[in-house]
Amino acid sequence: MVQHSVDRSETQSASAAAGRLRSIIAAIACISVVGFSLSLTLPLLSLMLEARGISDTWIGINTAFAGFAALVISPMTTALVRQFGTTRLIYLSILAGCVSLLLLSPAPFWLWFPLRFILTAAITVLFVTSEFWINATAPDHRRGFIMGIYASVLSIGFALGPAVLAVFGSDSPIPFIIAIGALLAAAVPVTMAGGFVPKVEGRARHRLVALLFMAPAATLAAFVYGSGESTMFAFMALWGIRGGMGETQAALLITMAGLGNVVSQIPLGLIADRTNRTLAMAVCAALGFVGAALLPFTIDTPWLIFSIIFVWGGISAGLYTIGLTQLGARFTGADLAAANGLFVMLYALGMIIGPPIAGVAMDAWPGFGMPMAIALFFGLYSAMAFIRWMTKGEPLISPPQS
Template sequence: MHAPADRRPVNIASIAAAIAAISAVGLGLALSIPLLAFELHDRGVPSTWIGLNTAVGGLATIALAPFLPNLVRRLGAGPLLLVAILSAAISLVAFKVTPSFVLWFPLRFVYGAALCVLFVVSEFWINAAAPSDRRGLVIGIYGTVLSIGFAGGPAILSLVGTQGWAPYLCGAAFFGLAGIPVLIGASGAPAIEKESTSGGVWALMRIAPAATLAAFIFGAVETGIINFLPLYGLRRGLDAGDAALLLTIAELGNVALQLPLGLLSDKVDRRRLLLGCGIVSLGGALLIPYLAIDSWALWTVAFLTTGIVAGLYTVGLALLGARFDGAALATANAAFVMLYSIGLTVGPTAVGGGMQLIDPHGFAWVIAAFLALYVLVVAGQIWRDL
């Protein structure tokens, strides 16, 4: 089950394929969620139904992820990624030409399933392709590209707008571009020779809670920040432009810190690094209510806290690659993405509820509660293994 140390040559084309696939996930999610919400709003669909339709994408991930290790074994990682890229591009354009809102539900499921395949298979691919002595570096680059993808979606919408065909065609074109490195690197895709004997997704969550729970916390906290940090800024007296700037500064932390954290994870115990990330980001969340909303101190804390929370994803993924290989690694990556998707659902609900109960600082207290839970779990696991 443990991946052996290796000094094999780096297959750049193979690694580039996995990184291209994850860039498509980041941009695809960040572009489609606001774009499709605007489209439905313009068609007069109530916000509750918009939310339900969006949630179908997450349900697709939770439903499909456990089956992906066997699909990779049977079909191969390269062909599976190419089918997912094609499905994502076609379904994104299909939203624009489908007048019936009812049909948007199966469409959203297909689109969510395609992104799920890209997410899980690219994570398995990057972990299998990365040499063990530089795994953190490679996954740091991978995490940085994912963060850039998340930033790129809104950037495209700000450039081309949310009306008409342009944003849909830009999104589909980006999927097509991402498919080129996948096509080139497909021959170097990792293979699964036999079925996993690890007991499945839920068993692996119990075996490696520090790594897999990191995905849930990242999904919950990151989505909570994206959804509610601007609103938190407004409720503490910022104007709309400064509130948006605060979120931009926070998200720049994601882009800036993944590579340093990945490099650090190659040199230290990754579980202890995850614990350190949890403690530092918990401290940052607890500081937020006590800092002036328009101060450099708050900007710095938002930058560092958001970037270090994203580091849970990067370091957690590297820890999975060091702990598992073959079919067990694919299953562990499926667990990782499932928990991330559950976090996407739980996080905004909890943070929004917290702000309603304690306005506005419930935003920071709920984020701190998520991080405190993670710190307790990881500290407990490390203490049991002493």
């Protein structure tokens, strides 16, 4: 009788572990396909507007609606998950995103603003919900490793989107069809997850401001990384060209950062499972500061600047991966969903604040302004995280978790 109980318990445990694994794979697959669709859509929409004769200024204003939508919808996601359920909300968001994309092509330009808002709001909900899903499902002792896999796979998805656009061109309807098809395909792994999708029950016990102060190192990591990454995408190639590089070499600067991101996130996730995460984020930011500060002095040596950007881009991206890992270890249930919403909201805020500051610095201090602006963000954050780790008296090595 005892043996039968043990066998039944082991079977149930194995079944739960298999279900958890299937759930995590489904969430990572879902959001990675969404990331691919997003990375294909963003440059495609800008090229479509340019073909219509829309000025760069208005294209920029329309694109800025993406950041505004993310700021508005992120703090609302927890309530939406609670009201509709995780799976249903994902389906509704996919539907809203596809409808928005379908309407953009024939729509007059003034209608692009509300449609861009709806599209970005839907994608933001997908990111917040999927990251909550992964964080809530991952076991404590492997959370960093799983978040590293998520970040790496997502980076691959982001890299493939522009590649599709480069192959088919913006004049062809194929990239647009692929973007919509990819967004629809994101529903498939969600359906396959079955009943293993986490639910949000009850309300968050803490307001967003309280969550910020409860985990400042983790939440502010999103703001700093959002500032640095968006600045790099906006200005790195232009900075390279103005520094004497050819267009191909300058474009490779961003490519190298992306490759570093893909390669580094799993090792950084493993580090996050074994060391103090606040300290790990402080070190990532410190290396991000050093890497950005070295860029102006290495631009004349291509192999050296490519090597620095490869390492710098990968390690600095650890702020996002380890920050998410820290939230999963710190919060549960509705509070975790709210914290994930805050994380994405601060990332979006960084996207809005970072590039303008870097642009002003670039005009005022050619050659040095842009990398030094990025270095400033990373340096200030690193100092804050180091101080927080030291004042809290936390150990260097994280205690083992079951």
